[in-house]
Structures are given as structure tokens and as C-alpha cells.
Amino acid sequence: MTGSTTGALLVLEDGRVFRGESYGATGETFGEAVFSTGMTGYQETLTDPSYHRQVVVMTAPHIGNTGVNDDDRESKRIWVAGYVVRDPARVPSNWQSVRSLDEELTEQGVVGISGIDTRALTRHLRERGAMRVGISSTETDPDALLQRVLAAGEMKGAELSDEVSTREAYVVPAVGEKRFTVAALDLGIKANTPRMMSERGIEVHVLPATSSLEEVNAVSPDGLFFSNGPGDPAATTGQVELLKGALAQGLPYFGICFGNQLFGRALGFGTYKLKYGHRGINQPVMDRTTNKVEVTAHNHGFAVDAPLEGSTRTEFGDATVSHVCLNDDVVEGLELRDDAGTLKSFSVQYHPEAAAGPHDAAYLFDRFVDLMESSVSRRSQSDLLNQRTEEEA
Structure with a gap:
């Protein structure tokens, strides 16, 4: 040494x-x-x-x-x-x-x-x-x-995302043909996250943690993303209100780690501090939408308190637990669907950007692309229908 x-x-x-x-x-x-x-x-x-x-x-x-x-x-x-x-x-x-x-x-x-x-x-x-x-x-x-x-400060009750966030917005351009625009709130974002989105044709506008809904809408996003980050989700209020506003206007949402916890709070669930947390690149999680088990990277000391079975009615639609940790049944993901059962937003508690490893959860970025694609298609059909109605009138 x-x-x-x-x-x-x-x-x-x-x-x-x-x-x-x-x-x-x-x-x-x-x-x-x-x-x-x-x-x-x-x-x-x-x-x-x-x-x-x-x-x-x-x-x-x-x-x-x-x-x-x-x-x-x-x-x-x-x-x-x-x-x-x-x-x-x-x-x-x-x-x-x-x-x-x-x-x-x-x-x-x-x-x-x-x-x-x-x-x-x-x-x-x-x-x-x-x-x-x-x-x-x-x-x-x-x-x-x-x-x-x-005499040192405790993690419980600490709001820390602003301490690690970017001070200025920046853009990670899409690789190849641009397909979508995403507003990514930097709560402690890792470099490989916007990189994996850009590889899928997404232009990523990385915004400071203190950004408002107006600043999010200013980039005309097809989707909203909340990153991982430190601190107690119960001490974070501004980002939760932003997310509520985005969900109310129907903006597709994808969150990871801290973004999962804030999604849970926006849906009305509580959060709690785990005894010793999940950290490492070898944590087994089941995706309940496919029944597949993936080995995932974790770094969280807090978790969402949501019922594992059934759905919960929220002001934005029906929320369900989509992913569960196989070690201790901690909530590892949430889904939000409308009355027709269409997926509107989702989140996971772990880090799917494969930095460092594993690559089992990379499909989640593809799921986000599919979500935005469906949303854009529905908006286009709605606009076309409105146009025809106006013409007939």
C-alpha cells in the first residue's frame, strides 16, 4: 500500500x-x-x-x-x-x-x-x-x-438532494435519431443514467433538484425522470409537489431509487427507514409483471410503505407494487395505471443503469421508451379527434 x-x-x-x-x-x-x-x-x-x-x-x-x-x-x-x-x-x-x-x-x-x-x-x-x-x-x-x-447530524430528516445536484441545467443529446425528450431531475444522478437513455434516442435535459414544474414544462418533455439521490424522502417536499403536478397533467414518469420513494409519497404512501438498508450489486428482485427474477444494484436506506397485494386507489389512478426484494419483501417498484389499466408511470427502488453492474434491469429504460411512445400516440389520436370535431362543427 x-x-x-x-x-x-x-x-x-x-x-x-x-x-x-x-x-x-x-x-x-x-x-x-x-x-x-x-x-x-x-x-x-x-x-x-x-x-x-x-x-x-x-x-x-x-x-x-x-x-x-x-x-x-x-x-x-x-x-x-x-x-x-x-x-x-x-x-x-x-x-x-x-x-x-x-x-x-x-x-x-x-x-x-x-x-x-x-x-x-x-x-x-x-x-x-x-x-x-x-x-x-x-x-x-x-x-x-x-x-x-x-454531535453529528443524523440521516433521518435530512434533505440532501440539493447538495449533490447540478447547479445548471445541461443536455445529453440523443444518439442517432432523436425520438423523445425527457426532463431528468438531478437528485444525485449517475452519469450512466442519461447515457443509457440517450442510447435509446432520448434527448435528456438534466435539471437542478430545485426546478419547478414550469421549468420542466419549458423543455416540452415527453417524459419526466427522477434520479437516485441521498437523504430522507419524508424531508423532501418540493420535488413531491412537482411530481404531483406532472402526474396531474398526464406526463409519463420513470423514477429510480430516491425517485421511487418520492413517487410513493406523491401517490399518498409513506416511507420509512430500513434497519441497515440495501447496498451492493447482488440484490435479488422479482418483477411481478413478468415473474422474472433479476440481480440488481442497490443503495438505499429508506423504503416505500405500500401494500404488497392488491391495488391502491390514488388521485392519479390505481397504484400497485410491481417489484419486491426477495430477501425481505421490501417494496422495490411501483406502477400507476388509469381506469382502463393502461400504464401511466412507474418506478423502481434499485439502480438499473448497470454502474457498476449487473445488466439485468436495462429493460426498464426500454419500458420507459414504450411508455412515452404510447403516450405520444394517444395524444396524437386525441389531437386528430379534436381537429375533426372542430371541422365538423
Whole structure:
């Protein structure tokens, strides 16, 4: 390992202490301790804005083997508040690698710790739940660090999407012939999401998290998309009101992760904090519309509280649970249909953009295309009918 071998201290808010070695930047950091079960894709995890204010514990023992490159980033910076690994690679080995993970963490000021029993820490978080944590390579007194951990902010009640969102709108052009225009609200969007839409002929207008319905309508979208992102959905109100307005005017909607939770709240469902959340690229989910099981990428600590069976009547139509996690029956997707049973909007709790992996859920972008295609066709038929009525009158 190329970094410092200075001692480091990790203290959880319940007083549990782990001692190891400094990894990455020297200093002190605080956040919510969560664990990720992915065995690879650590660069995508680190640069996922959904991990803002979280200290990520990697359950895979060997991290950093493939180094860091400039192609696999999902945003312009590392967002995790801290990083916990057991055995960091001493020397990276990959044809794409341009620097070591340790060097990248140090350069971006991310404080981490290595050489601890991550299995014991993960089991502790599974039993006690996600909690606040502090990592320090400057403090040697656990009690002193614990006091600062207890003074740190909690994830519950935190509205964070504006902290990770773009400040200025930008456009990702369609690849080849343009078929549709989508307004994508950046709540912590990953780079591969608009890329996968553009590959399907969609011109993506990425808008700041604070955008209004008027600003959404200004791009004349065929569909509305809400991205993944950090924070407590119950603390987010502006985006929920925007979504309600969009649903009321019949705009097709697709949401992922945080976008699923906000969709649930717009439909009248509650949300709640999971004990330790779902994080990693190996989570099994069933698509109940096809009965197919897909392995999916997750990063969420909150979930939608909706009935798994039957439909719920909302002001916008009938809502049903479309996807379920096979590990614990957590809601992983929602659908909204009109009285004729036509799909109007949908969302999933996981990350279908395959960054990092797997590719099982890429079909959801095709489903969004089909949804917009049907909507445009219905509007065209309606306009034609209105035109004929006016002519006959």
C-alpha cells in the first residue's frame, strides 16, 4: 500500500470501537455507517452521489485491486464521507488503472481506515442497524471521538438532494435519431443514467433538484425522470409537489431509487427507514409483471410503505407494487395505471443503469421508451379527434 501507516480509530455511536490504519486522507470524518456487499465496482460506489454523508464499509475483504481510472466515475467527485476496508491492495493491477485507490482517496480528502475486521463491523450493523460513526487518524481517545460522533447530524430528516445536484441545467443529446425528450431531475444522478437513455434516442435535459414544474414544462418533455439521490424522502417536499403536478397533467414518469420513494409519497404512501438498508450489486428482485427474477444494484436506506397485494386507489389512478426484494419483501417498484389499466408511470427502488453492474434491469429504460411512445400516440389520436370535431362543427 502506498499510503500512510498511521494508526486510525473508528467509533460507532453506540460506543463500539475498532482500531486500524489510516487509509486515504489523514484527518477526521463523520457520517452514517452503512455496508456494501458488492465484490467489485468500488469506483462507481465511491462516486455515487447517493452515498453523500455516508461512511461505506466494504464487505469484500480485498479492495483497490484494479486501481482507479478516469472512465468509471459516476460523477465528478467522490461523495462518500468515509471509507472502511479490510485489506487494501498494495499495488493495483488493471490495464485501465491510472492511479491507486489510496492515492485517489488522499487527493480528494476522503478519510478512511483499513486493517479492521469488516466482517465483525458488518455483523454489528446488521444487528444494531445503520448508525452514526466517526473515523479519525488524528484522535487517539475513543471517548473524545464518540462525543463528536453523537454531535453529528443524523440521516433521518435530512434533505440532501440539493447538495449533490447540478447547479445548471445541461443536455445529453440523443444518439442517432432523436425520438423523445425527457426532463431528468438531478437528485444525485449517475452519469450512466442519461447515457443509457440517450442510447435509446432520448434527448435528456438534466435539471437542478430545485426546478419547478414550469421549468420542466419549458423543455416540452415527453417524459419526466427522477434520479437516485441521498437523504430522507419524508424531508423532501418540493420535488413531491412537482411530481404531483406532472402526474396531474398526464406526463409519463420513470423514477429510480430516491425517485421511487418520492413517487410513493406523491401517490399518498409513506416511507420509512430500513434497519441497515440495501447496498451492493447482488440484490435479488422479482418483477411481478413478468415473474422474472433479476440481480440488481442497490443503495438505499429508506423504503416505500405500500401494500404488497392488491391495488391502491390514488388521485392519479390505481397504484400497485410491481417489484419486491426477495430477501425481505421490501417494496422495490411501483406502477400507476388509469381506469382502463393502461400504464401511466412507474418506478423502481434499485439502480438499473448497470454502474457498476449487473445488466439485468436495462429493460426498464426500454419500458420507459414504450411508455412515452404510447403516450405520444394517444395524444396524437386525441389531437386528430379534436381537429375533426372542430371541422365538423
